[in-house]
Amino acid sequence: MDTRSRSPRPRSAWRFGVPVVCVAAGLLLGTTHTVAGGDEIRRSEAPRLVDLVRGTQQSVDRLTAQRDAMAAQIDNHHGGSPGSAAALAAITRRADVLAGQAGLTPLSGPGLVVTLNDAQRDAEGRFPRDASPDDLIVHQQDIEAVLNALWSAGAEGIQMQDQRIIATSAPLCVGNTLLLNGRTYSPPYVITAIGDAAAMQQALTEAPMVTLYKRYAARFGLSYTEEARDVELAGYQPPVRMEYAKPIGPLGY
Template sequence: MARAGRSPWRYGVPVVCLCAGLLLATTHTVSGGSEIRRSDAPRLVDLVRDAQASVDDLAAQRERLVDEVDNHHGGSPSASAALAAITGRADALSADAGLEAEHGPGLVVTLNDAQRDAEGRFPGDASADDLVVHQQDIEAVLNAMWSAGAEAIQMQDQRIISTSAPLCVGNTLLLNGRTYSPPYVMTAIGDASAMQAALATSPMVELYKRYVLRFGLGYTEERTTDATVAAHPPAVRMRYAKPAGPLGY
């Protein structure tokens, strides 16, 4: 009599039990022995809800701070009117303060250090200070131009305003934080004849011209029908100032 075939469950049941055991062991390792689906475990929806509540609180706090700032600076009609008046007055005075570019007839004066002669030598009786342009020489030219009614002055590529102070550091010039080497070019808009007359009668400029003749310093005057003076960059900062009178608002 033929032997009956073995049932496949004879081998399938042990395999299923082995896989179940491996799954239980893996779950126990991952969970660290604790329950995976704990009732007190935070849910993703709860985390999102808490984060949204925090954002809403911060947004409300920001709105309160914005309202507080507005109430102190321009939030009320009176503050807005005062701010508009200040801005309008600043715009009206910007040209007089030298903040806008200008062009027109004027005079260009150039100062330069002494140059060597054809044989490459300086005058034998000259000291080092006799051969370079000094701060007082530049100030003398600028003051003469202002005294003659110059409407605007530019030195090198910068506008000269009330807070500008050219300073000599060695044989270089420091102006508004930038350094320049000679020649020093000063461009002024205004009556060229009046400025030339003021330069001719300035004692300090006259002294400089003596050094021009004796030691070979450079000095030129050039009239122009259309000089251009650059605008002063924004953000003029006053280090020392006080009100000149009531503001009128």
């Protein structure tokens, strides 16, 4: 027997690789079970992106069809027949006429310009000694007195500063300034009216509150002037919002 020692064979790498792979596979399976919570990670019934897109498109198509149907109903109601088209045209013509009467369109012609201003200091920079602060400024009641007198004389349209006066306009006194149609103005206050200048001047002469203002003007130095000439009025621009108005008939007129 050959008793010579033999060199040991090198160990194969599989003896170490196989256990490592098994451990890694076990860790992967455990992690997957933890994330999934015991359920399948990808269920067969889970919605896919293409299904979501298809469902959204169907909703859009349905709403578009509803919109088109409602638009067709509106067209048929207001202009889909000769009778409804004629009614709509009549309403439009009526609205154009009322727009002028309501002060929504520009206006020009002979008229009267009335200007009111606060009292000014004298050459020495002083006001009258017996005057109170309220005696030296134009008040809301003074503006209203002039406006009412002009309307009573048959004014076709009135403008104050650069704002057209309409049914919803209400000049409000804010300190020594005036709030009109959402804008604030300082004196002098210029009121322009179109109509019979002589009749409007007569109405201003007979108005008690205007007469009182003229007395204050003479006593404390306030300003009041009238000028008859051709004038131009701007149309009312902001939206007209009626809080308490409602249609009279089935078509609103």
